[in-house]
Amino acid sequence: GAVVSQHPSRVICKSGTSVKIECRSLDFQATTMFWYRQFPKKSLMLMATSNEGSKATYEQGVEKDKFLINHASLTLSTLTVTSAHPEDSSFYICSATKAVATDTQYFGPGTRLTVL
Amino acid sequence: GDSVTQMEGPVTLSEEAFLTINCTYTATGYPSLFWYVQYPGEGLQLLLKATKADDKGSNKGFEATYRKETTSFHLEKGSVQVSDSAVYFCALGSNAGGTSYGKLTFGQGTILTVHP
Numbered sequence: 558g559a560v561v562s563q564h565p566s567r568v569i570c571k572s573g574t575s576v577k578i579e580c581r582s583l584d585f586q587a588t589t590m591f592w593y594r595q596f597p598k599k600s601l602m603l604m605a606t607s608n609e610g611s612k613a614t615y616e617q618g619v620e621k622d623k624f625l626i627n628h629a630s631l632t633l634s635t636l637t638v639t640s641a642h643p644e645d646s647s648f649y650i651c652s653a654t655k656a657v658a659t660d661t662q663y664f665g666p667g668t669r670l671t672v673l
Numbered sequence: 674g675d676s677v678t679q680m681e682g683p684v685t686l687s688e689e690a691f692l693t694i695n696c697t698y699t700a701t702g703y704p705s706l707f708w709y710v711q712y713p714g715e716g717l718q719l720l721l722k723a724t725k726a727d728d729k730g731s732n733k734g735f736e737a738t739y740r741k742e743t744t745s746f747h748l749e750k751g752s753v754q755v756s757d758s759a760v761y762f763c764a765l766g767s768n769a770g771g772t773s774y775g776k777l778t779f780g781q782g783t784i785l786t787v788h789p
Contacts, residue, residue, distance in 0.1 A: 561716070664716040666716035
């Protein structure tokens, strides 16, 4: 199998606080993890690509100081939304690949973030 | 840059009807093409893929053929079921070198509702 989990599935926070979202590959080692943002009735937008042990590569227009990504091990990547504001409310989805130079991504179930 | 365009939804069909969801793309090089499905409350799942021109991907009765001449990857199913109700995403996978490899560009998604 290729199962990816995310925690929490849903989080509500106050404006100005930081929120951490975890993405885990449960039954495989993930060489690369991707973080996406999905707006209501819109497509997924790639935010960043992270490889274990190295700095994440952010897409154009994504603030790396606001969306901190840590890929500390081959099974865990975290996304921290710092000083969250209502406009950061969204559905955040991670995915992972099993090997380098492969095009199949396995997706987590997503995390619904609501910033009040 | 790479882009994917899907037909506008939502699509509403009766059970056993024929389904087509159009998808066209623009890309440099020779991308892989994917269809992902997102069932209510769940993460994205790979439905089928094709990695080169004229390849046909198929799964669960769904089919799509990689047409390089028309830059299309239309999704079809001969007889839909209520359980096929979901959001369908067409995606393009970059085969460019370096950090671009494996990055997915998604279409906007098409909501399919199948009535009994």
